[in-house]
Amino acid sequence: MSGAPVKEQRVTKQRTAISAALDTLDDFVSTQELHRLLHEQGTPVSLATTYRILASMADDGELDTLRNSEGEAVYRRCSATSHHHHLLCRVCGKTVEFEAPEVESWAASMAKAHGFTQVQHTVEIYGLCPECSATCVTQAAAPAAP
Incomplete structure (x- = not known):
């Protein structure tokens, strides 16, 4: 062993x-x-x-x-026990876990094309969740205070 x-x-x-x-x-x-x-x-x-x-x-x-x-x-x-990625809201911190077989395939093909082995990767996507997006739109549409 x-x-x-x-x-x-x-x-x-x-x-x-x-x-x-x-x-x-x-x-x-x-x-x-x-x-x-x-x-x-x-x-x-x-x-x-x-x-x-x-x-x-x-x-x-x-x-x-x-x-x-x-x-x-x-x-x-995380609730996922296998390899996964995250969507993260830049405003409130809300996190969504997701699996992405297409990302796994792309990473493997890139590694292979360049002769890399024992490859690991991390993909985190930052943006605004639906609630924070709606708040930003509402705030942008509100008239400015006099």
């Missing part, structure tokens, strides 16, 4: 609280946002511990991670 040994994580009160909080969220969340939420719920977890546990959970494949427009890591427990 080969490969790296499986790292077993200690189940602490803090890790359990962070995991439970993530289960209640539908969208990506930053470490600081999650830390604030935990404290609002009365769960005393330090910011450093929150950073460490989220990074560990992401390393273990329990969370998806990406960078927001400010370059900050954000985390989400």
Whole structure:
């Protein structure tokens, strides 16, 4: 048997609280946002511990991670267990998971055409969700205040 040994994580009160909080969220969340939420719920977890546990959970494949427009890591427990992508609203953070076989085919053909092997990719699409689009249109159509 080969490969790296499986790292077993200690189940602490803090890790359990962070995991439970993530289960209640539908969208990506930053470490600081999650830390604030935990404290609002009365769960005393330090910011450093929150950073460490989220990074560990992401390393273990329990969370998806990406960078927001400010370059900050954000985390989400996704419902999809297979490779997938995300649509993300730039205004409210709403996230939609989707699978895209055509993207997978395109990525494989590009890699093959250029001799690349063991290829991985990430596709995240940023835009405005229907609700934020409607709000932007409504605000743009409203007359300016005198």
